[in-house]
Amino acid sequence: MNIMQMMKQAQNLQKKLKDTQDELSKTEVTGEAAGGAVVVTCDGQGKFKSIKMTPAALDPDHPENVDPEVVEMVEDIVTTAILQASIKATKLMEEKMKSVTGGINIPGLF
Numbered sequence: 001m002n003i004m005q006m007m008k009q010a011q012n013l014q015k016k017l018k019d020t021q022d023e024l025s026k027t028e029v030t031g032e033a034a035g036g037a038v039v040v041t042c043d044g045q046g047k048f049k050s051i052k053m054t055p056a057a058l059d060p061d062h063p064e065n066v067d068p069e070v071v072e073m074v075e076d077i078v079t080t081a082i083l084q085a086s087i088k089a090t091k092l093m094e095e096k097m098k099s100v101t102g103g104i105n106i107p108g109l110f
Contacts, residue, residue, distance in 0.1 A: 021045070034060070048082045051075050 024044030031040045037057035041049040053075055055066035 048079075048086055051078050051082070 025047075027044030028049065029042050029044060031042075032038065034057055037054045037060070039052045041051075043049060053071050055063035055068070055071055058066050058071060058074065
């Protein structure tokens with residue numbers, strides 16, 4: 001195999017990686033707990049997108065007593081905490097990977 005063929009294969013692989021990443025970023029995956037009272041949505045890359053709760057998630061015995069604004073506030077608080085943790089984890093991963101790669105940007109790695 002000559003160098004041109006190898007470069008072409010590398011370019012094809014890079015394009016396939018990018019296409020797969022794009023597809024995964026557009027895909028939604030959900031997880032449920034408490035019989036559907038809590039639903040979390042992530043993209044296909046595992047990045048958090050949203051959380052939805054029913055009043056039963058906060059008070060299973062008396063969901064009718066839970067103010068919908070309280071449910072929304074708890075969703076917002078949990079969303080903020082998850083997003084902050086995700087940002088910190090991404091930065092940590094990037095720092096660790098830069099030390100491994102010597103600062104070289106490898107497409108598809110981050």
